[in-house]
Amino acid sequence: LDRKSAVLIAFATAALGLSACAVQPSQVTLRETAWLSETGLLEALSNEPFVDREALYAAALKSELADIYTSPQALRSELLAGEFLFKAPLLLGGQAAKAGISCHSCHTNGTDNPHFLFPAVSGESGTADTTHSFFSKSLGNQVTDPIAIPDLTKGGKVAHSMESGELEAFLTTIVVGEFSGVKASPRVIAPMATYVRALRLTGSMDQTVRPRSLKQDLEDVRLTVDQAALQADDGKSEVAALLLSSGQSQIQSIHERLDRSSHSVLRDWLTARAREMGMLRRRLNAGEGLLKSDLAGLQERLSSGPDFSQAAHNSLYNPAILANALKR
Numbered sequence: 155l156d157r158k159s160a161v162l163i164a165f166a167t168a169a170l171g172l173s174a175c176a177v178q179p180s181q182v183t184l185r186e187t188a189w190l191s192e193t194g195l196l197e198a199l200s201n202e203p204f205v206d207r208e209a210l211y212a213a214a215l216k217s218e219l220a221d222i223y224t225s226p227q228a229l230r231s232e233l234l235a236g237e238f239l240f241k242a243p244l245l246l247g248g249q250a251a252k253a254g255i256s257c258h259s260c261h262t263n264g265t266d267n268p269h270f271l272f273p274a275v276s277g278e279s280g281t282a283d284t285t286h287s288f289f290s291k292s293l294g295n296q297v298t299d300p301i302a303i304p305d306l307t308k309g310g311k312v313a314h315s316m317e318s319g320e321l322e323a324f325l326t327t328i329v330v331g332e333f334s335g336v337k338a339s340p341r342v343i344a345p346m347a348t349y350v351r352a353l354r355l356t357g358s359m360d361q362t363v364r365p366r367s368l369k370q371d372l373e374d375v376r377l378t379v380d381q382a383a384l385q386a387d388d389g390k391s392e393v394a395a396l397l398l399s400s401g402q403s404q405i406q407s408i409h410e411r412l413d414r415s416s417h418s419v420l421r422d423w424l425t426a427r428a429r430e431m432g433m434l435r436r437r438l439n440a441g442e443g444l445l446k447s448d449l450a451g452l453q454e455r456l457s458s459g460p461d462f463s464q465a466a467h468n469s470l471y472n473p474a475i476l477a478n479a480l481k482r
């Protein structure tokens with residue numbers, strides 16, 4: 155079956171209303187495919203390594219990280235903010251952001267990514283040259299020297315002691331220098347540093363692989379916006395704006411997996427929420443301090459959204475449909 159006839163058949167079945175499971179080949183335009191190896195594609199798109207959030211929190215709570223926050227709840231929030239900042243392509247700025255690449259693309263949920271393969275930036279899959287001029291004008295060293303992407307739950311070369319501030323300095327360099335991002339304030343670096351420190355405290359023991367799930371992805375969008383609301387309320391507009399951009403990017407990857415014809419209502423609903431986030435972000439960027447209440451409407455709409463339960467198995471979230479669609 156060539157591509158053209160597949161499209162025609164998919165189109166015809168859709169027209170007949172028989173398309174409950176038809177995902178048209180033209181819709182397999184998942185952004186992530188741009189930086190995933192051909193061989194690892196199905197695995198990377200259907201499963202994700204993940205560090206148990208409760209384990210992360212428990213490890214952080216027992217450490218000196220607990221001392222820098224006013225309450226256990228504040229520590230938990232900061233860990234979530236760090237986790238979701240990892241999913242904000244905007245943090246990297248420049249060409250990486252345009253391509254949709256975030257920390258998470260290389261360090262999947264804080265780990266590594268054996269399937270990462272980006273033209274010119276990678277050697278073997280799972281490697282990247284972070285000093286490539288694609289990411290950085292200033293640090294670009296004209297040499298292709300890709301190295302293995304480290305798993306952040308394991309010990310690495312950057313020291314984590316809080317006194318030295320080496321981790322903060324490293325993160326500031328990758329956000330500002332290596333990826334030509336906007337100058338990140340210490341307020342943006344802080345939650346990321348806490349998250350990265352906690353990852354190493356848990357170690358790979360608490361790492362699991364779970365299937366990519368629509369329910370989980372939607373829940374994460376909600377959690378991201380909750381964190382944005384808390385940060386905005388705390389006067390941290392820059393962090394709140396970046397979290398909203400993370401939410402927008404997360405919505406984009408949910409939207410991409412849903413079928414244009416059978417899930418148009420859900421897709422439109424997602425688009426509307428992403429627009430709302432964009433509007434709030436522009437207000438924050440314009441220096442308008444937002445309060446928790448300004449995000450309450452969005453939070454309310456996110457928690458009382460349409461029923462996505464059918465879409466989970468009737469979309470690219472279903473590994474069988476995904477595998478089939480990738481074959482075409």
Ligand code: HEC
Nearest residue numbers: 256257260282284301302303304310311312328329346350
């Ligand atoms: C293009 C893939 C890629 C992206 C995107 C990326 N990293 Fe990395 N990261 C790497 C590689 C490769 C290294 C190893 C660099 C080295 O050892 O010089 C690394 C190293 C690190 C380390 C040090 C680990 C150690 O050895 O102690 C941390 C922390 C880190 N990255 C966090 C981040 C954060 C936070 C972001 C987002 C702002 C990010 N990375 C984005 C590929 C990436």
